[in-house]
Structure formats: structure tokens, C-alpha cells
Amino acid sequence: MAGRSTEQNQDMIALLEDLKVCVTEQDRRRIDALLAQVVDDVSNTASLFHPPQPTYDDRQGEVDVSAEVGSNEDLDIMDEDVLRNEGSRATGFIGKSSELQWLRRLRQDAERSKGASSGLKGPYGPPGDSTEAAQRRTEALRKRQQHDSSIRMRTSASTFYLDNDNIDVSRTVNPFELPSRETAQRLLDGYMTTVQDSFPILPETLFKHQFDQYYTSVMQGMPSPVPPKWLAILNLVFAIGAKYLQLMEADWEIGGQDHHLYWSRAHALGLDGSFLVAHPDLMQIQTTALLAFYFLSIGHVNRAWVVMGFSLRFAHALGLHVRNEDRTATVPQKEILLRMWWGLYSLEGILSTIVGRPSFVLEEYCSAPLPLPLATEQLLDEALTCELHERYRGAGIHQNAPQVASAASEPPNAGSYLKSRVQVGIITQKVMIELYSASVVTKSWKQVQQATAGLCQQLEAWLVSLPSDLNFTQAKDSTSFQRERLMLQTYYIGTKILITRPCLCRLDRRIANQTKASSEFDKQTARLCVGAAKAVASLLPDLIDTTYLYKIGPWWSVVHNLMQALIVLLLEMSYGAVHFPEDGKEILPSIKKLIRWLSTMAKNNEVAGRAYTMALRVLQGLAPRLNADISDLIWEDAARSKDSETFDFEDQFTAGEHGRAYPFSAGADAGAFGGEGMRASDFYNNQTGYASMFGIPARQPQAIPSFLGSLGGGGELLSDFPGLDPMFGNPFVTGYDEENPVTSGEDFFNMDAFMLGSQHRQARS
Structure with a gap:
């Protein structure tokens, strides 16, 4: 009985030791005073029942040192003047979760004297707030x-992204011109097949229907009037699709446009x-989110992160982040909005990770449930959607853990993929907060180790919970x-x-009096990091x-993914493969493989080209010190440079792309539109300054059953547009007088309600 009491006392002492790093300085002194009174008595009593063990007077180095002892180091400071010039402002502040900071540290360490690639050895301060x-x-x-005499390298000098490049807008472009139907379909398909499932910013079925209706009306010589916001969304979809097809090396002679x-x-x-000060609506959310994605796709990550902030502000203003219990809305409507929200959340998560900045989404304020495991076309089935809505009603982001059995049995589809994507994104955001936020410096290294172990467990639990057909293991x-599994x-x-x-990092050189268990944890975790990087190459x-x-x-x-892994491998190489003493030589083949992929991608991807140049330069600096043979890469690079003497891959986008003449126009390709070209005068009245397309007379409606009767809508739909409900207005046809223009788009139509409503009615029309 006495032995059990002693064990309990020892457990209480251990708990107090752990709590010391979480309390104020005054409370820490009180804990120390209490422990000083009891620790000797407990230790003496314990010796009667157990073999001698280290007492709590023996200091644990990992408890006494701040988390800044890790590779992230100073998480709560900025060590350069970001405001100094336009270039540094274009890059902006880059946090420690970004591979750009890792690359900066790697290049900085490589330039220090005496090969001090392991970084500084200390001192490091204590934890506590x-x-x-x-x-x-x-x-x-x-x-x-003071011990570091090297000059701090600017972060903007270590970025391979293109934020320093201009993205000038052409002022001579005709905003109402469109590509031919064939080109437009290719652009739309490129977007929908690669982007939509991961970021369902648009209601897919509805948007495709709008696209078909609009181009059909154009080919008939009577372009249906649509709001400029919708055309802006369409052109952003085209821009993203064009970027994708450019990377795919598609034959652009068909369109001649980029x-x-x-x-x-x-x-x-x-x-x-003006859109920044207008009251938010769904189309503003979609426009800004698509613009953020476009900027990401062309390598302007700082711009992308900033613009994404607008989209999330708009979404919060409309309440997309909380559970929708509006009794006048149907379950399919709610699910479409829900998927839009999680598409925004996923895009924000990627951008925050890339630039190392906080996410604008606070999960504590978010109660939106997770997406339902339904395919896109199944959203048209209201009965099925309602059934699953009831079954998964409590499935929110604040539930304790994934229901492994039920989740693994879910059918693979767009909904279950998005749900899995969101869940791993939530874990990633926890990582950003618990390991990379400024407040982490107040924690001890032991607490960081505990957080690391817990996050790894959460990630593995997510993996086990994946639906069988989506489980990549x-x-x-x-x-x-296959695509969903790879993603x-x-x-x-x-x-x-x-x-x-x-x-x-070389934690063994930074933490004095570190326990063996703590040191072993650091080594094994570092091995996991390098192993994950090698898995990318595999x-x-x-x-x-x-x-x-x-x-x-x-x-x-993809360049972010490859560079994240490549820099980890280069870091391990700079440490002399200390965490892989038995097979350190296997790291170099993975490095070479990733560099070769970047080299090939550089042919039409400037971000990859800049990343390749920086990575090869770092490897060239490390190779002599480590006796690594990279002669094959040097030879390949020389051959590549010779082939590109007349075409500098680093200039192909800034000089060639934006300065290109655009020989194609929809007006020249009149055959695709039934002999009628698409002219600016068809859409814009120079006298009134308003879109003349809104002057087309409305057609006579035809009565058909309303799909959304529960919303109180009427039962008459336009005969030429059977998917439209008059309660939401008609975004294509109106009888308003263009000579007396209205001052608000809402007087023409309620596009937000339309975008939600008509998708579900198409199957019934």
C-alpha cells in the first residue's frame, strides 16, 4: 500500500514538473518551493520499494530549454526589413513552415565559415510566458x-516564386470577347477535371449548364445577357484552364491565346x-477565390494569399463557416454552400503553408459540418442527400476522431474525397498552430516533442480512416x-x-543534459522527416x-511539394546524413531525381526553373565538403544551358508571355458562332455606359412544376431556360430598358439564389 502511495506521489511530482513550463514565474517559484519540501522524502521512501532511479533533482535538458532550440529557432521575430524595397515587399514576410525559409537557412548555413551547416549551438533561453x-x-x-558574424540573407533572395515579376493587365483587351466553343470547352474541361473536386468553389453542374446555355445562345446569334461578374468568373476559369493546358504542352495553335x-x-x-467595398455575395467569394487560385498557379503566392483573405472575409460575412439551419433552404442547397466553404478552407490551407503565415480561418469559430460522401451528380437526388444529411448530422470538425469503421466503408466519390482532404487539412492547421506559431517559443522542447507525437498519431488515424478505394497504402x-489517391x-x-x-537539426549539440529518451525521439523523428521526403521522390x-x-x-x-522534400534532403545531406549513418548514400539518388524532374519541368514552368537553379547551386556547394559525386548533374546542366542559348527559360514568361500578340479573336472565328462574330458592341452601349445585352426582351414563360416549392417559389420557368426559377430572377434574359439603367445588379436578378437553386431543378426540367 505504501509503495502504491509513493508511486502516486512520484506521478504528482512529475506532473508538477511538466506544469512548471506552462505557468507564470510566480507560480513556478511556488511549485519549486513545494517540490523542495517533498521531493527528498518521496525519493527516500521510494528507495525502500524500488531500485534506485534518477531523482527529480536531476535536470532534464529538454524541459529547461525553449522550443526555439529546434530547427525553427526564432519563431516570434522578424530578422529582416521587409519594407526596404519593392522586391522584399513583393515576397513579404515568410514564416518558418515555408520551404523558402528552409532554403534560406540552408543557403545561409552553407556560406558560413568552417562549414557550420548545423547552425548555431546556443545559448537558448528558457520556456515560459x-x-x-x-x-x-x-x-x-x-x-x-553576436557569435554569428555572417550577413543575414534576405528571404526575397531565396524565393523561387514569381511575386517580384509584374502581372500587368492589358488595357486594350476587349472584355466581352470569348474564345471559340472548341477552345472554351477545352479550357473548362481542364479546370473541372483537375481543380473542381479539390476546390469546389463553383457549383459544377450548374456552371456547366450556364456555360452551355450561354454559348448556345451566342451560336444562335442572340447572346444571352449575363452579368459581368459571371463573365469574370468564366474568364478566370479559362485562365486557370489555359495555364494547366500550357503545362501539359497542349497545342495552343487552336486558340493562340494564353x-x-x-x-x-x-x-x-x-x-x-469597387468590388472591395461592395456588400459581399456568392459571386464575390467565387471571383476572389478563383483569382487567388490563378495567382497560385502562376507562382504569385504572396498575391494569392492576400486575395484569398478577401474571399474568406466575404465567406465569413455570409456565414458560410457555421452550420446552416435555415428551414427555407433545401439540403442540396446547404451542401453546395458547404462544399464551397471547404473549398475555400482547403485553398487557404495550402497558401498558408507555402508562405508560412496564419490562416484566416479559426476552427474554434467554425461549426460547418464536413461534406457528405456524395458524387456531384448525386446532389441532384434530394431524397438521397437528405438521408445522408441526417446520418452525418453530427459529423463536424470538432468531433474527437474519425470513425474508422464507418469512414473506411464510405463509397469513393467527390464528397468523400473532399471530406478526406478537409480532414488532413485540419490536421495541417493544427501543426501550424502547435509547432510554427509565435507562441511556440514559450513552450519547452519536451512539450514540442509531445505535440509532435500527438500530431503524428492524428495523421496516422486519418490514414486508417480513409475510404478503402481512397487509401493509398x-x-x-x-x-x-488514382488521381485522388495520389493527391x-x-x-x-x-x-x-x-x-x-x-x-x-543537430539537437544533440544544442540541448545540454538532454535525456537519452528525448535524444532518441529527436533522432527517430528526424528520420521520419527524411523518410517522408524520400517518399516524394519515390x-x-x-x-x-x-x-x-x-x-x-x-x-x-507541385513545385512546392517537390522543393519541400528536396530541401529536407539537402538539409540532411548538409548534416552529413547524421540521422542515416547506415544508408546515408541513398539520400543523394533521391536528391538527383527531384532535381532532374525540376530541370525537365523548367521547360515551360518558370517557377520550376528558378527552383532548379537554386537547388542545384546549393547542391554544388555541399558536394565538395561531403565528397558527393554530382558530375552527371553538372554535365546535364551544361547540356541544357547549351540547348537554351537562344531561349532563356527564366525569361520565357516575363518577356514572351505578356508581350505576345494575340492573333485570335472570337470575331475572326465567325464560323464557330453561326456566321456572327462576338463584337464589343453586342454587349456594351457606348452612349449609356451599360451593357446593352440587358435590353433583350424577355420571352414568354411556360408553366412547369417548381423543384424548390418548399422555398415558396412560383411554378413558372422560362421556356428557353427550363432550369431557371422566376423566384430567383433570370440572369440571362430581362426586359429592363437600357436607356434607363438601374443602379444595382440585384434589380436585374438575384444571382446568388439562382446559382444555388437551378442546379437541382435541371434534373426535373
Whole structure:
């Protein structure tokens, strides 16, 4: 009985020791005083029942040192002047979760004297949120800075993204011109087949229906009037599709246009300054989110992150982040809005990770349930949607853990894929908060280790809970959902790298009196980090085929994924493969493979080209110190440079792309539109300054049953547009007088309600 009491006392002492790093300085002194009174008595009593063990007077180094001892180091400071010039402002502040900071640290360490690639050895301050603890951490930082004579490299000098490049908007573009139907269909398909399931910003079935209706009306010589915002959305979809097809090396002689033209049209149609001060609506959310995605796809990540903030502000203003219990809305309507929200959330998560900045979404304020496991076309089945809505009613982001049995049995479809994507994104955001936020410096290294272990467990629980056909760890004979599996695997590996990255440094040189168990944890976690990076290289075929990667992978951020892994491997190489003493030579082949992929991608991807140049330069600096043979890469690079003497890949976008003449116009391709070209005068009245397309007389309606009777809508729909309900207005046809223009688009139609309503009615029309 006495032995049991002693064990309990020892457990209480251990708990108090752990709590010391979480309390104020005054409370810490009280705990120390209490422990000083009882610890000896407990230790003496314990010796009567157990063999001698280390007492709590023996200090644990990992408890006494701040989390800044890890590879992230100073999470709560900015060590450069971001405001100094336009270039540094274009890059902006980059946080420690970004591979750009990792690359900066790697290049900085490589240039230090005596090959001090492991970074500084200390000192490091204590954990705690007291003023005294903060002052001691600041003093330790100043001492480290005094010991480091090297000049701080600017972050903007280590970025391979294109934010420093201009994206000038063409002022001479005709915003109402459109590509031929054939080109437009290719652009739309490129977007829908690769982007839509991961980021369902648009209601797919409805948008395709609108697209078909509009182009049909154009080919008939009577272009249906649509709001400029909708045309802006369409052109952004075209711009994204054009960027994708460019990477796929599609034959652009068919259209002769590039993504910059469509972006210019979208800007002219609805992306001027006025939209920032207008009251939010769904189309504003979609426009800004698509613009953010477009900027991401062309390598302007700082712009993308900023614009995404507008989209999320609009979404919060309309309440998309909370559970929708509006009794006048149907379940399919709610699900469409829900998927839009989670599409925004997923895009925000990627951007926050890339630039290392906080997400604008606070999960504590979010109660929106997870997406239903339904395919896109199944959303038209209201009965099925309602049934699953009731079954998964409590499935929100705040539930304790995935229901492994039920989740694994879910059918593979767009809904279950999005749900899985969202769940791993939630884990990633936890990683950003628990390991990369500024407040982490107040934690001890032991607490960081505990957080790391817990996050790894959550990630593995997510993996086990994946639906069988989406689980990338299970061998599959079918190619069905191959793309979804690869995407989820990519997100899984990226999240694992983020979780384990803080341990990838020479912690054995930084923490005094570290326990053996703590040191072993650091080594094993570092091995997991390097192993995850090697897994990225293993995902890539040995025979380089960039179209394969773009077709089934995250083409919009693939350079981020490759560089995240490559820099981890280069870091381990700079440490002399200390975490892999038995097979350190296996790291170099993975590095070479990733560099070769970047080299091939650089042919038509400037972001990849810049990343390749930086990575090869770093490897060249490391190779002599480590006696690594990279002569094959040097030879290949020389051959590549010779082939590109007349075409500099680093200038192909800034000089060639934006300065290109656009020989194609919809007006010249009159045959595609029944002999009628698409002229600006068809859409815009120079006298009134308003779109003349709104002057087309309305047609006589035809009575058919209303699909959304529960919303109180009427039962008459326009005969030429059977999918439209008059309660939402008609976005294509109106009888308003163009000579007396209205002042608000809402007087023409309620596009928001239409976008939700007509999708479900199409199956009934």
C-alpha cells in the first residue's frame, strides 16, 4: 500500500514538473518551493520499494530549454526589413513552415565559415510566458547573433516564386470577347477535371449548364445577357484552364491565346477596386477565390494569399463557416454552400503553408459540418442527400476522431474525397498552430516533442480512416480514383514533413543534459522527416513524364511539394546524413531525381526553373565538403544551358508571355458562332455606359412544376431556360430598358439564389 502511495506521489511530482513550463514565474517559484519540501522524502521512501532511479533533482535538458532550440529557432521575430524595397515587399514576410525559409537557412548555413551547416549551438533561453523568461530568451538571441558574424540573407533572395515579376493587365483587351466553343470547352474541361473536386468553389453542374446555355445562345446569334461578374468568373476559369493546358504542352495553335489574356478580361469585367467595398455575395467569394487560385498557379503566392483573405472575409460575412439551419433552404442547397466553404478552407490551407503565415480561418469559430460522401451528380437526388444529411448530422470538425469503421466503408466519390482532404487539412492547421506559431517559443522542447507525437498519431488515424478505394497504402488494380489517391498521399507526406521538420537539426549539440529518451525521439523523428521526403521522390516515375505529374497531381503547387522534400534532403545531406549513418548514400539518388524532374519541368514552368537553379547551386556547394559525386548533374546542366542559348527559360514568361500578340479573336472565328462574330458592341452601349445585352426582351414563360416549392417559389420557368426559377430572377434574359439603367445588379436578378437553386431543378426540367 505504501509503495502504491509513493508511486502516486512520484506521478504528482512529475506532473508538477511538466506544469512548471506552462505557468507564470510566480507560480513556478511556488511549485519549486513545494517540490523542495517533498521531493527528498518521496525519493527516500521510494528507495525502500524500488531500485534506485534518477531523482527529480536531476535536470532534464529538454524541459529547461525553449522550443526555439529546434530547427525553427526564432519563431516570434522578424530578422529582416521587409519594407526596404519593392522586391522584399513583393515576397513579404515568410514564416518558418515555408520551404523558402528552409532554403534560406540552408543557403545561409552553407556560406558560413568552417562549414557550420548545423547552425548555431546556443545559448537558448528558457520556456515560459513570463516577462523574465521572455527577457532571457531575448538575451540568448542577442548572444547567438553576436557569435554569428555572417550577413543575414534576405528571404526575397531565396524565393523561387514569381511575386517580384509584374502581372500587368492589358488595357486594350476587349472584355466581352470569348474564345471559340472548341477552345472554351477545352479550357473548362481542364479546370473541372483537375481543380473542381479539390476546390469546389463553383457549383459544377450548374456552371456547366450556364456555360452551355450561354454559348448556345451566342451560336444562335442572340447572346444571352449575363452579368459581368459571371463573365469574370468564366474568364478566370479559362485562365486557370489555359495555364494547366500550357503545362501539359497542349497545342495552343487552336486558340493562340494564353492565360494572361483571360486574366486581363476578368480584371476588366469585375476586378476593379469597387468590388472591395461592395456588400459581399456568392459571386464575390467565387471571383476572389478563383483569382487567388490563378495567382497560385502562376507562382504569385504572396498575391494569392492576400486575395484569398478577401474571399474568406466575404465567406465569413455570409456565414458560410457555421452550420446552416435555415428551414427555407433545401439540403442540396446547404451542401453546395458547404462544399464551397471547404473549398475555400482547403485553398487557404495550402497558401498558408507555402508562405508560412496564419490562416484566416479559426476552427474554434467554425461549426460547418464536413461534406457528405456524395458524387456531384448525386446532389441532384434530394431524397438521397437528405438521408445522408441526417446520418452525418453530427459529423463536424470538432468531433474527437474519425470513425474508422464507418469512414473506411464510405463509397469513393467527390464528397468523400473532399471530406478526406478537409480532414488532413485540419490536421495541417493544427501543426501550424502547435509547432510554427509565435507562441511556440514559450513552450519547452519536451512539450514540442509531445505535440509532435500527438500530431503524428492524428495523421496516422486519418490514414486508417480513409475510404478503402481512397487509401493509398492499399494496392489497387483499378485506375479508378488514382488521381485522388495520389493527391491524398501528397497531402499526407507534406503534413508529415511539417510535423517532423522541427527535429531535423543537430539537437544533440544544442540541448545540454538532454535525456537519452528525448535524444532518441529527436533522432527517430528526424528520420521520419527524411523518410517522408524520400517518399516524394519515390512517387515520381523514374522515366520523367511531366504531363503525367500535371495530369494526376496538384499541378498548381507541385513545385512546392517537390522543393519541400528536396530541401529536407539537402538539409540532411548538409548534416552529413547524421540521422542515416547506415544508408546515408541513398539520400543523394533521391536528391538527383527531384532535381532532374525540376530541370525537365523548367521547360515551360518558370517557377520550376528558378527552383532548379537554386537547388542545384546549393547542391554544388555541399558536394565538395561531403565528397558527393554530382558530375552527371553538372554535365546535364551544361547540356541544357547549351540547348537554351537562344531561349532563356527564366525569361520565357516575363518577356514572351505578356508581350505576345494575340492573333485570335472570337470575331475572326465567325464560323464557330453561326456566321456572327462576338463584337464589343453586342454587349456594351457606348452612349449609356451599360451593357446593352440587358435590353433583350424577355420571352414568354411556360408553366412547369417548381423543384424548390418548399422555398415558396412560383411554378413558372422560362421556356428557353427550363432550369431557371422566376423566384430567383433570370440572369440571362430581362426586359429592363437600357436607356434607363438601374443602379444595382440585384434589380436585374438575384444571382446568388439562382446559382444555388437551378442546379437541382435541371434534373426535373
